[in-house]
Structures are given as C-alpha cells and as structure tokens.
Amino acid sequence: MAINRTSPKKGKIIDIPTVPTIGAATAGAGSASVAFTPATVGGPAFSYTALSNPGSITGTGTTSPVTVSGLTSGTSYTFTVRGTNPSGNSEYTSASNSVVPVVATDFESIATVTVGGGGAAYAEFTSIPGTFTHLQIRGIHRNTPTTPGAFYAIKYQYNGDTGSNYTYHYIVGTGSAANAFAGTSQSDGWAGVCTSDGITASVYSAGVIDILDYANTNKYKTMRLLNGTDANGSGEAFFMSSLWMSTSAITSIKLYPNTGNWKQYSQFALYGIKEA
C-alpha cells in the first residue's frame, strides 16, 4: 500500500514507490545485470537497488537494468529489486532467476584484419599497445599463389625487421609421416601452413599464435604456434616455436604467405592477454 509522506527536500507530498516487477538476471564477469519493470502506480522511484542473495551485495541505478558488481565467480545468486525516493523504499520484488557470474578474464580484442574481395598481400597490425603481457593471433587463411594446388607457408615479420634475425623449430604431421625441421638466421619468421587455391574450395587453414612477453625490452621474443589444414585427403598439422632475436618491444606484426596473396575471407584477429 502506498503511503503519503512529505518530501524533505521540496516539501511536496509524494508516495513511496510501489514495488517494481522483477525481470531477468544475466551473469557477467564477476557481476550480474538485473532487469526490472518500474511500477506504473504509486510514487516515482528516484533510484533502484538490486540486492544479491547470498551476500547482500547491492547495485544501484536509475533505470533498468542495474548492475551488481563484486560477486564471486562460480557462486549462484538470485536478486531482488526495490525502488527508492525521498519518502522511502518500496518492498523488494520476488527473487529473480539464479545466475552464476563468470570469471573475469583478461583476454581482450585489439584488432582484426579481414581480407576483402581483392585479396591482400599481407595482413598487418601496427601501433600495438604495450599494455598486455602476451599477444595471441587467431585466424583462418588461404592464399592465391601463382602456381596453385599446394600448401604454402605463412611468414611473419615483427617491427618491419627484414634482417636475418629469426629462427624456428617445428614438427609437422603430413598424414603419413611426422617430420621435424629447423631454421636459423632467417630473414622472416615461419608461422605454419596455408591452404591455397587448387585445393578443395572453401577450405581454410586455421591457426593460433601466441607471442609471449612481447613488450619486454630485455629478452628475445618467443612465439609458439598450433596451425593446420585438413582438406579431406591432404593437409598438415603443425607445431612450431620460433624466436625473434631482438630485445625491442613488438609494436607491429606483418603476416603474409610465402607466395601470392591472401584470399578473400582470410581473417586474422589480434588479442591481448593480461596477467594479474
């Protein structure tokens, strides 16, 4: 029941808010978003408070939804909401659905290169911020070589360095044999195998590249890679590590096929990983 009271600020009599209607709660990273519908009768609510159970942790806002932060990831919570104005508080709503906040990860998207219809000689990330601990490049790739019908190599350069400052070791499974290779004093790095025109249409290689401690200025830079192509009867699975013999922080990365261009729909996404 609404009760008339006098607002202490304006001397105007308003009702305390009527209880809102609870909506859906949605889990976030160490938080939850709690939706509700304001009451259409009674006094206006100037703010809304969502209350967690367990923990009695609150979040406040003026519109729906309200975010409740500081929740424990992996714990199941429900929420109730009440409205507030200078005359007082409404009752709390009934409990929301239960949600389990997720772990707050430090894996952030920096930039993505998607190759358009004209193809591209390379994909490049520049002005990479030094604010992360590690970098990861994820993608799918295919190239358009002069002589189609084979698997080609993915190459990379850091900071535009074309000197003989790269080394690598890799082990590759061809489907019939496992082979290992190494190279020293290379003028660019190797980053796995790439599907080309002439191999089953619409088949793209996939790869995940980790570049560790990329922003330090006192160590050489190590990359590790899982990459491969399967084309239903041909292909390679590829494990690699490589080294860039420079103590400079990595601020740009260029990825290109060893011949030809990247084909349309090839995509490279750069992520930053932060350690606590």
Place this chain on the structure above:
Amino acid sequence: MAITYEPIATTTLGSATATVTFSSISGSYTDLVLVTNPLGSAGNYDLGIRLNSDTGNNYSWTSLRFNSDDSGSPISDRASNTNYVAMKTNISTTIPFPSIIQIQNYSNSTTNKSLLARSPRGDYAVSAIVGLWRNTSAVTSVSISLFGGGSANLAVNSTFTLYGIASA
C-alpha cells in the same frame, strides 16, 4: 577494449552419458573453444566431435601425435570422409584425457569449418589434430561422444566447457 573470452556453458556429468551437446550457440563470437576433460571406461577410443548434429561422412582429420603405444617416434595419420573429427584417446575412469578444441570462424557462412585440437595426457600421449567439416553453415551446436569399442559412454565427473571469443 572489451573482455572477449567468455564461457558460454559448462557441463559436469552426474551420470554416464553417450553424448554431450552444446546447442543454440550464439553467432556473436568469432571462434569457439571447447575445453573437455572426459573420463570413460578404460580403453582406446576416439573422442569424436560433430557439428550441427551432422552424422554424414562430411568430416576429415589429420593428426600428429606421440604416445606410449608407438615405437619411440611420433606419427601422423589421417582419415577422410568420416562422420566425426576424431581425437585418439586412451581414456580411463580415473585419468582424464583433456582436450582443447578450437573451432575457428565458426559462424561464417562462406568457408568450410576447420578445427584445431590438442590433447595432452601427461602419462601417455601428446597430440595435435586439425579437422575439417565440409559445410559452410554456421556452427550452432557441438556434440562430443566416444566412438569405437562398442557403446562407450562418457563417465560421471567428465567436464566440458564451451567458450566464445569475440574479435574487434
């Protein structure tokens, strides 16, 4: 920059189950990552992945692995026109066979879908697998089962978590 690596769903088996399926997967991410830690009756099985419940012979895979059953050297093999992407396991009721399976650009409708997987088991094997699903449809469900050796089930306490990664 937004946090972009998010858990979508997690399953811990309370009883033996033939197949675990993550369905109604949103297309709002760029890649999917499935982290599995399965248990099962002891034996050599394939931990098999199917997409969109496709049971046709539309899969293939190439592996690179080294395990205790091989003669001191890593091997590579492949299979074509299979009805799932296989990761060779030596599973047991107590020692899981953890695998991380990456499904790249899963929601595009222009390319076949490539999978990358690595499956270490510290006391037995290490392996990498690249798989292919010859279909350009967006992936909306991922299923995991044990194949080979009869009616193998994924055992109680097996865990499966699906993550989504969104790019800028």
